[in-house]
Amino acid sequence: MSLLVPVTVALLVSAQIPLSAQLQLPTGETVEVTADLVVSEPERQLLIARGHTQLRTGQTVLRADEVTYDQGAQTVSATGGVMFVSGLFAAVADAVVVDLKSNEATAEGGLFMQKRNVTPEALAAAETPQQLREMGDTPMLFRGTRIRRTDANTFMVEDLVFNPCVCGPGDPDWRMEARDASIITGERAILTWPVVYIASVPVLALPWLYLPLSDRRTGLLMPRLTTSSIAGFGIEQPIFITLGRSYDLTVSPGYYTGASRETHDLGGGTLREEPRYVGIRGPRLLTEFRYVPSEQTRGRWTLGFIYDLQPIRDPRTGAFYRQGNEPLGEAITQARGLRGETSWQHTQEMGHGFSNRVDAAFVSDGYFTRDLTADVVARENQYLRSTGAISHRGEEHYLGLEVAIRQDIRWAYPFFREDRVPAAADPLRPVLHGPRTLQKLPALTLSLPEQRLGGRWALGMRMEFSRLSPLTGRFGDEGEDGLFDASGARIVTGPDGLPQALLDPAQSNGRFDASDREARDRLDLFPRLSTSFGWGPYARVTPMVALRQDLYGGEVSGRTAQRGYPMVDLQVDSELARSYVGAESTYRHTLMPSVHLRYVPGVWGGVPPPGASPGLPAQRYDEIDSALPLGLDGQDEGFLHAVVEVTQSLQLKKEQALREPLRLRVGQGFDLTRYAPLWKEASNQEAPILRDTFARLLARVGIFSAGALVRYDTQNAQISQLSAEAHVDNGRGEALYARYDDLLAVGSDRLRRGIDTLVGPSSESRARAQLLTAGGRLTLGIGLGLRYEAIVQPLVQQQSALAQQILGVSYGPACDCWRIEGVATLRRGQKLPDFGLNFTVAGFGSFGS
Template identity: 70%
Template sequence: MMLLPVTVALLVSAQIPLATQIQLPTGETVELAADYVVYEPDQQLLTARGHTELRTAEVVLRADEVTYDQGAQKARAAGKVMFVSGLFAAVADEVDVDMKSNEANVKGGLFMQKRGVTEEALRSAETPEQLRQMGETPVLISGTRIKRTGPNGFVVDDLAFTPCECGPGEPSWRVEANEASVVMGERAVLTWPVVYVHSVPVFALPWLYLPLAERRSGLLVPRPTSSGLSGFGIEQPVFLTLGRSYDLTFTPGYYTGGGQEDHRLSEAVTRREPRFNGLRGPRLLNEFRYVPSERTRGRATLGLVYDLNPLRDPRSGNFFREGGVGDAQALDVSRGLRGEASWQHVQEMGSGFYNRIDAGFVSDGFYTRDLTADLVAREAQYLRSTGVVYHRGEDHYAGLDVSLRQDIRWGFHFFRDDRVPDAIDVPAEQRSILGPITLQRLPSITFALPERRIAGRWAAALRMEFARLAPMTRTFGDEGEDGLFDPNRAQVITGPDGLPQGVPDPTQSNGIFDASDREARNRLDFSPRLSTSFGLGPFVRMTPSLALRQDLYLGEVSGRFAQRGYPLVDLMVDSELARTYQPRTTGYRHTLIPSVQLRYVPGVWGGVPSPGASPDRAPQIYDEIDSAVPVGPDGRGQGFLHAVVEVSQALEVKRGDQRSEVLRLRLGQGFDLTRHAPTFGARSPAGQEGPVLRDTYARLNASAGVFNAGALARFDPNTSKIAQFSLDTWIDNGEGEALYVRYDDLLAEGSDRLRRGIDALVGPAAESQARAQLLVTGVRMSLGIGLGLRYEALVQPLAQMQSPLAQQVLGVSYGPACDCWRIEGVATLRRGQSRPDFGLNLSVAGVGAFGS
């Protein structure tokens, strides 16, 4: 792309008259100035020496000497040759141009695309050194022989191309080719290109298409991968522009498969077979991006793979086997077409209307675990998709939204039914394998009036929500006896021999609305609120509020109507003490905020519906609104009086006009005072009230320069156990070096750490001592001379039957100091693997589409 400006100047020169004018064979003229100019008519030779300058309004060519042979129609510039046209510049030791063949031979040439500098400043440069140092240089190109093939096209021999902002000197990497076809501002087609890093060849191709401007169609960098799941893989992205606001990326690829491993199928049979997880076969990933206006943007993807690995049972993840025998050979039936899709969209429609979509689906529940080896991603149990259109004004909000969940705990397909392969002889009624039927929000309508002042100090607010919670294509979930779907769960009954034995739940997936099947439910939630705030003297502020929540339920299968409602009183009393210190130019402000918050529900009328087919059973909770108040032993919502006493301290630092909070510490204690408050409706039987004291907690946030930390600790005084300890600490200097630690230690149930109902203030008393612990720690380092290192470890300290070290990731990268490109090799070793998975990442800046 950058070869054109020099060639234009040397072939065409330019068109502004100067004191001395030269007419070229094309009829065009340039103005010439030099210390010494001589023309020899008999030889038709013009020679200019000493500070030679050919200038037009847009082009400047400077050199120590310029000669022009009019008869042979050849020109030569030598000695500190420099050329400027717009933001393109070039320097060379010597240039020879043949006007008849439109060819130029360049010695010591370097062609630069500039930015961060004006055209006038570039034209004013008097030496090649000044020209090289001006602005930034995102692209460098050199070549030895140039031939013009069109207004903007050239054929270049011995091309060297570097998209890099590291300076105009010798680049740390480059792409060289024997021959290249270049079109200015569009593309370069290279024949037998070789990628060099510090003169060491690292990659070669027979042909390569390089876009030479942002948003130019072309091939991107190939992406090789190696994984224990899917073996060696190669992907070749292809970038296509569809105008200024749209583009497509097609990425065909192929996975060779993760090889074979020993599977212990029974005590007597161990068989070597392909891995249960992973992909093998061709893949095509398509990505469509659009930004048609400042108010609209989005991205959609569609990935397809034809998986040649053996078909699996979605319930267990094991292969289907010949004759249905557990230790027989795996059936030679491939998994077939699988895929993924996603869509992210944000739009401001005008007049206060907006819409947003964030959706993602996979063809089956095993897809994520087959495609990615990352331990955290593989543990996901649901994929959630949302879409909303809403209107927001100064005094209201109205919105319509839908929320879809895909259950990926097992391998069931999302868009089609699973069936036992025909090669296995089973009764027709057992051939279908029924999966979970997940509840969705289809749809939800919300209308809200934010707080507005009425009657002096008082403010009122209102929120109403209608939600339909239902399966996507049916009116009940068919979960069975306990209302929870599990294809591998069995009921324990007494067998004919009098011994306990497990049998499948006969009411699960039987197609009959019975037991505790969750039916489609319509709910109207109505919640007005009245609040105020006033001072009690000069030191105390009181903020009381009074609210009402009323819920109406209608079951779509049973036709049963239910309602639940309760009043809610909330009172916040707080104060603030502050002191400011001003030593010299830095100021410190320390604040102390004690507070007491009370939340009181005198009682609950009605209740959340029981299963529609079993009205004698306990209420069936669907979401956070259903669980907004505590539930007693009888399964009914109860009134409560909760309290939290807290002291918050903060330290702020002010330097000049900048103020930042460097430290905040919150200490609090929760109380359940229900036994001391009058309540009506359902309540716990005498002697079964919960303890008064609930969690004691401390939350710390600190920030100082490159150091940031956050910690939360909850202690359960009833069990004398730490209910939660969370730590998130990182040190980042902003220059690629960082150290971080994230740690979570949680009780499985019964702690305030769990998400509470939207109206309850403290959580239930602890009932389980089961714990979950997770530690993630990592470091990023710069080792000098362009080398970078990153390491991350994921540890599960409570693992007993296997190694606590669940996953390790090691990345080693190399790139120049300006980081205009970086190549990284990544090795990931997971628990249970004998060898790590390998990957290669290459990022290139400054060339738009050229990169991965």
């Protein structure tokens, strides 16, 4: 409305104005005035412009049916389809009266809009209020009975009706009303006694509210409220802090009350009500730092602490320490103290082929994740893996340096401090040693892409130097069986043929002996020579000859070892295709059979053994060490494997779009080792020739997509793997999904074949696991949304197969600029569900998270 001031000056300059004229203001600014009729009434000190009145200066335009200037009262009034445009700010009203002395405007039916995704020129060209409403997006929308514009972007508003997010051309289905407000467009709004209305129903009232109206505005975010069976009631108040256009910080102080007490069975018929073994209680502070200084660099770093007031636990069992180390003694109430977590995700393209990335996560102790997370899937994680890499990629090489660290979170041992038994349980306060997990510290990889030799053959090379070692120390100290057990035991086969636990004195004894894993340096060389040629019009043949050579060095024992083997690979592919041309679409059906053979005639050397004794079987650390099949003596063996596959594909081309509605692959694995000449005869000559038969199906038609993988164990005549998933998603908020996994031989290498083999080993294991996850989303058309998910474990005995259920009920306006959701999670063994509240905001400022 600031345009009205110079306009009145222009109208005062002359009492007789033509229907179209350009007037020079005392300020030097030019105003163009057009109207169907201009009437001057000097005796009443009135000037009236009627009919398609337009006042324009620079990028500012005022349109109305009639504009009247009252010189005596120093007021300007505009009536009838009033439209005002200044840059990306626009307003429409039925009538507006402006007091030039106080610069206050009283609007009747006034609607004020901040626009984006549209040009100021397009807004200025709008001829009707409806056109103005529909142009671009409207990130801010407000009404008011009395509006005073104090400068270009600041308004003081009485009786505010406010909608601060992107809306369509229609009226939003939610709003805020306030007695008065101070608004700076694009920055913030301060509201006094605001009330939030949803469909004209008041749902929230506050005495005062600060709203940031930009994406980079410091302020309070929406509080996070949760309640769970392991942490009780929790509240966090995030504070968003802007650190320039490329950096921001979110600090979230909070507090968790802890879950209710539960009854513990101490044995001997003794029951005692105590705090839960798992969970947290106390104050928490979480900090998140985000940065995007350039298009090539971005990252996110978090750091969180909690002072846990729950009683300390024995990391070996997860239960409380007892007074005097007595099983029936009172729990020691000493607090767990300061615990924490941190994570860092970072990617950067440094130019000239150089790049780096970090994906790291660390926690202070092994139970930190399960103490804060009640989700049954997340609680089953056994390791946290962190990686960091820097690489250079050129046209003829790739060179990368990587560090990989794993944290074993199966037990509650702390990672960054010594763990001692409290004096109240044992006055000697012995040290408890946790597992020493192997890390990759570091791995240096040089890969040379295949280069043409002569004109047909291509030569490539991959070299990797890796150091596999615990993070602290140079050996794992696992003991007799090479496996860490929190109880200090090792598992052996008893006289009755059943597994039994025996004390392992070599575990955590501080000496490199038994089957301890030592820090190991390895150089892996993998040159390969390949070619590809057509076999007439019938097939394409791709032979390859390769050699893998590994050199090992033990950092504790000083032993060296080597292992190498040649490898011959042959693949033959063919394709039969037919096209069906329709009026608007073309279908293409292809049939692609293939035969794949891989042959390793023998192995020289072997992977080093563990511990100080060289007579033990080889100990393998990673996928390169386990690249080959193992004989009955635990040594690597040569092999001859084959896989026969047939792939069918149906493709649909419509105009320029190409889709694949259906793909089916069927195959059979063979172990032909007994028929192949080997340097050393394979020890397991009676192994079956036929291995798993497999089929994979992928389908997508319209809103429906599905996939399935089936592996059939021909030896045991049963399905060894069945994985299937299906999705129905209409793209408008309604969806159904389900995934089912059924695995046989869980824990074996059946489904994790070596990297240089084509089929996995034969196994008699009958261990089986099944998991079904299913859920859906539904929108009810009035802003309400429902979602449900269930996790089912059909093989669970003596408990409910239904492991977890999640029900979410949400509401959001039609413009979808915010959504509030209440979530109830019921897990197996709980009588009452956990509750949480999610509040997400998009489209205006940093209000919400």
